[in-house]
Amino acid sequence: MKFWTGAGGLSKSRVFPSSLPARYPSVVEEAKLADELGFDAITCPEHHMMYDGFVTTPLQVLAAAAAVTTNIKFIPGAMLQPLYDPLEAAEYAATLDVISNGRAMMGLGVGYRPYEFDAFGYAKKTRGARTTEAIQAIRLATSQKKFSFEGKHYHYEDASIYPQPVQNPIPTWYLGGTSEIAARRAGRNGFPYWLANSSFERTEVMVNEYRKAGHEAGFTDDQLMVACHKDVCIGQTMKEAEELKELRLDNYDEHILGYGYLVDEDGQHIYGAGRDHPIYRRFMSSIFCGTLDLVIEELKRYEALGVHAVTASGNKKFWAENILPEFRED
Amino acid sequence: MRTGLSWDLAKDKDPVNAWNAVLDEIGVANGQGYDSAWVDETRDSAVSISSPSTFMTAAAARTTAIQLRSSSMHVTTHHFVRLAEEIVIVDLFSKGRAGISFAAGSRYGADPEHVHETIDFVQTAWSADEFRYSGKYVRFPLHTPESAPRGPSEPTEHDKYVPQWEWGPATPDFLAITPKPYAVAPPVSVEIDDDATLEWAARNSVSPFVRADIPTTEAVERLARYRAIADAAGQRRSAVEPTLERRVEVDGSATESTLAGSSEDLVNMVRTIKTQTGISHFVWRRTAEQTGRTDLLLKFAGEVQPMLQA
Numbered sequence: 010m011k012f013w014t015g016a017g018g019l020s021k022s023r024v025f026p027s028s029l030p031a032r033y034p035s036v037v038e039e040a041k042l043a044d045e046l047g048f049d050a051i052t053c054p055e056h057h058m059m060y061d062g063f064v065t066t067p068l069q070v071l072a073a074a075a076a077v078t079t080n081i082k083f084i085p086g087a088m089l090q091p092l093y094d095p096l097e098a099a100e101y102a103a104t105l106d107v108i109s110n111g112r113a114m115m116g117l118g119v120g121y122r123p124y125e126f127d128a129f130g131y132a133k134k135t136r137g138a139r140t141t142e143a144i145q146a147i148r149l150a151t152s153q154k155k156f157s158f159e160g161k162h163y164h165y166e167d168a169s170i171y172p173q174p175v176q177n178p179i180p181t182w183y184l185g186g187t188s189e190i191a192a193r194r195a196g197r198n199g200f201p202y203w204l205a206n207s208s209f210e211r212t213e214v215m216v217n218e219y220r221k222a223g224h225e226a227g228f229t230d231d232q233l234m235v236a237c238h239k240d241v242c243i244g245q246t247m248k249e250a251e252e253l254k255e256l257r258l259d260n261y262d263e264h265i266l267g268y269g270y271l272v273d274e275d276g277q278h279i280y281g282a283g284r285d286h287p288i289y290r291r292f293m294s295s296i297f298c299g300t301l302d303l304v305i306e307e308l309k310r311y312e313a314l315g316v317h318a319v320t321a322s323g324n325k326k327f328w329a330e331n332i333l334p335e336f337r338e339d
Numbered sequence: 340m341r342t343g344l345s346w347d348l349a350k351d352k353d354p355v356n357a358w359n360a361v362l363d364e365i366g367v368a369n370g371q372g373y374d375s376a377w378v379d380e381t382r383d384s385a386v387s388i389s390s391p392s393t394f395m396t397a398a399a400a401r402t403t404a405i406q407l408r409s410s411s412m413h414v415t416t417h418h419f420v421r422l423a424e425e426i427v428i429v430d431l432f433s434k435g436r437a438g439i440s441f442a443a444g445s446r447y448g449a450d451p452e453h454v455h456e457t458i459d460f461v462q463t464a465w466s467a468d469e470f471r472y473s474g475k476y477v478r479f480p481l482h483t484p485e486s487a488p489r490g491p492s493e494p495t496e497h498d499k500y501v502p503q504w505e506w507g508p509a510t511p512d513f514l515a516i517t518p519k520p521y522a523v524a525p526p527v528s529v530e531i532d533d534d535a536t537l538e539w540a541a542r543n544s545v546s547p548f549v550r551a552d553i554p555t556t557e558a559v560e561r562l563a564r565y566r567a568i569a570d571a572a573g574q575r576r577s578a579v580e581p582t583l584e585r586r587v588e589v590d591g592s593a594t595e596s597t598l599a600g601s602s603e604d605l606v607n608m609v610r611t612i613k614t615q616t617g618i619s620h621f622v623w624r625r626t627a628e629q630t631g632r633t634d635l636l637l638k639f640a641g642e643v644q645p646m647l648q649a
Contacts, residue, residue: 029521030434030435034400034432057420059503059517060502062517062518062519065428066421069429070428073432074400076396076398100389100390101393104388104393107354108358123509124480124511124514127481128514129418130481171387172358175354264504266504267503281505
């Protein structure tokens with residue numbers, strides 16, 4: 010199983026105040042460290058117009074990391090695809106691919122914050138369908154010198170992107186949150202599927218939905234790859250791990266409750282719910298707390314499920330010294 | 340006078356090699372005291388750079404001093420919000436060394452007004468907090484009413500502050516582009532091929548840029564006209580950075596748009612143009628054949644650059 014790690018902290022939130030001009034260049038050093046430590050990829054998220062200066066253009070951030078590393082791969086996650094024209098997105102990815110000499114991937118999500126769609130002038134209600142078409146178009150754009158695509162939302166005839174990427178095509182992952190609709194959409198289209206933070210039990214349900222839809226559409230297991238974002242809190246004792254989780258909740262509360270990230274059973278976005286909301290509680294249960302042994306045991310369950318990669322947050326050196334070796338074949 | 344470099348890309352190479360050659364030269368220029376590197380947005384070959392700001396972010400990670408200008412930017416291929424955001428990311432990675440130069444609209448069929456609105460939007464985005472923009476081509480956010488004042492506008496009354504995480508599904512009328520750049524005002528310039536843009540830029544203190552393909556006599560005429568209009572409009576000369584890009588043949592032959600001669604000749608040619616036009620930035624456009632010739636970079640850095648500065 011592969012391990013991806015985040016280029017996190019590119020914001021100056023009220024919970025973790027910091028200097029952005031100081032923080033950005035340090036990403037370059039973190040990328041070098043992650044490369045040396047043997048992580049397989051670096052991820053970077055995207056949001057816009059945030060009071061905390063949240064990073065806006067992940068492929069650009071990853072380009073800085075690409076310029077000073079040799080092995081590690083790069084994957085924006087989630088890049089908010091409905092806010093881009095697919096050709097534009099493909100060109101950004103191709104640019105990173107050339108700078109990194111073939112180490113770019115794409116992780117495309119549908120977005121959810123209403124004001125982001127309003128700011129860019131795109132419809133929110135078509136975001137799922139547009140992202141599906143976009144991934145299809147991007148696959149063509151990054152694999153053929155000239156391509157045509159006829160969709161409901163996007164049309165291209167004899168189009169090309171510049172530059173031509175090194176990889177053919179650039180691997181493109183679909184980030185579908187934790188909804189079963191998204192899992193089935195990813196499976197039906199044969200997209201590699203990157204799950205948001207979920208408990209193992211929820212992950213198992215989603216992966217099965219994904220594979221079932223994929224198999225019905227004629228895709229093989231090799232084509233149906235799964236990655237999982239997995240937040241963990243590791244302590245010397247369970248109590249310490251639980252305390253670490255508590256420390257992170259203020260930041261989670263704002264991001265998970267404030268902007269409509271969570272969706273109820275009817276597909277409606279949840280804004281401003283309290284910590285006792287059942288869907289929030291389910292989300293919080295997805296953060297795994299444990300001692301080192303328990304965390305390794307939990308991650309082994311993901312490996313047994315056939316998960317291709319897990320996104321690891323936290324101290325990179327600790328992960329590299331204590332966890333990654335447990336998953337290396339030699 | 341500042342000096343910089345820009346590049347014709349080697350179309351016979353693969354993109355990785357062609358781009359690495361430019362990145363390597365930016366690294367050399369960074370150490371040799373060149374003030375700026377300019378990378379154009381192009382879409383005409385497999386080695387084209389469609390996202391100069393992504394390229395410049397990579398350059399930022401490898402350099403410490405040189406300014407990194409995304410140039411010849413097209414307003415029709417980049418969303419105006421993302422244009423503003425991208426330059427900020429270069430700025431943050433380079434701690435204030437980013438800048439942007441826009442292509443003349445006529446070069447790719449864009450209305451000059453589209454270019455002007457985009458420049459106005461980008462500069463507002465870097466300096467204002469919450470704002471909206473109402474233009475012919477730029478509308479931010481989308482639901483901004485037709486009745487809004489033309490151009491940028493900010494709230495005129497202060498309601499109780501509501502943090503973003505309490506907005507719910509509402510889409511505010513005014514939004515702030517974040518993060519803000521490290522530099523208070525990253526440099527912005529525009530090609531003045533179009534008369535409408537030349538006049539607009541001169542009246543609005545946007546720096547003029549004349550690209551290498553314009554014959555030198557025409558370049559001088561256009562830059563001098565810009566200066567006359569700006570002077571007549573009462574603009575302060577110190578507010579702008581008139582920039583001339585030329586191909587240069589050290590000890591070689593001149594053409595209508597290439598400067599050539601000994602180092603001393605080149606110094607005198609550029610200084611003559613400076614007195615005619617007021618340019619404060621000279622950009623040497625490296626031909627594909629020159630790219631990789633470190634000896635030429637060092638010669639220019641030692642024999643020409645210092646004589647342009649004083």
